[in-house]
Amino acid sequence: MALYDTLLADLKESMKAREERRTLVLRSLKSGILEKEITNRTGGERSEITDELVLEVITKAAKQRRDSLEQYRNAGRADLAEVEEQELAIIEAYLPKQLTKDEIEAIVSEVIAQTGASGMKDMGKVMGQLMPKVKGKADGKLVNTVVKEKLAP
Known part of the structure; x- marks a missing residue:
């Protein structure tokens, strides 16, 4: 079953079970996916909703929740942070x-060896080859940090 179909089935199930938070989050994801599908249309033709498109929207939503969670914690708003944690758990x-960080470090080392990168000036080359390998499987901030650590003199 495609990821989008799974999401729709779970949305329907959460509505029947009257799970308000879960329903809200899943509706938000569905809306984001449909919006992305519309913006990807060419010449008025419907584009197909692929797992890649769905993952892109879900990854973006998870990143937004993580950022909000961090800001709420820094501001001392435990009540709002708890809501973001619940929503993030549903999305994840x-x-x-x-x-894991160790797995990311191994992939980064491999890409650095393949590209022959020797310093920070080669970071763009490394990131260009690395991101397709870890897309959707790792946080971009963490990947960026690991690459900087590995390329630092």
Whole structure:
């Protein structure tokens, strides 16, 4: 079953079970996916809703929740942080298993060896080859940090 179909089935199930928070989050994801599908249309033709498109929207939503969660914690708003944590947990159920820092470091080392990168000036080259390998499986901030650590003199 495609990821989008799974999401729609879960939305229907959460509506029947009257799970307000889950329904709200899943509706938000569905809306984001449909909006992305509309912006990808060419010549008025409907574009297909692929798992890649769905993952892109879900990843973006998870990143937004993480950023908000961090800001609420820094501001001392535990009540709002708790809501963001709950929503993030719902969203993360649809993401593929995230890579650990050790796994990311191994992939970064491999890409650095392949590209022959020797310093910070080669960061763009490394990131260009690295991101397609970790897209949807790792947080971009963490990947960026690991690359900087590895390329630092």
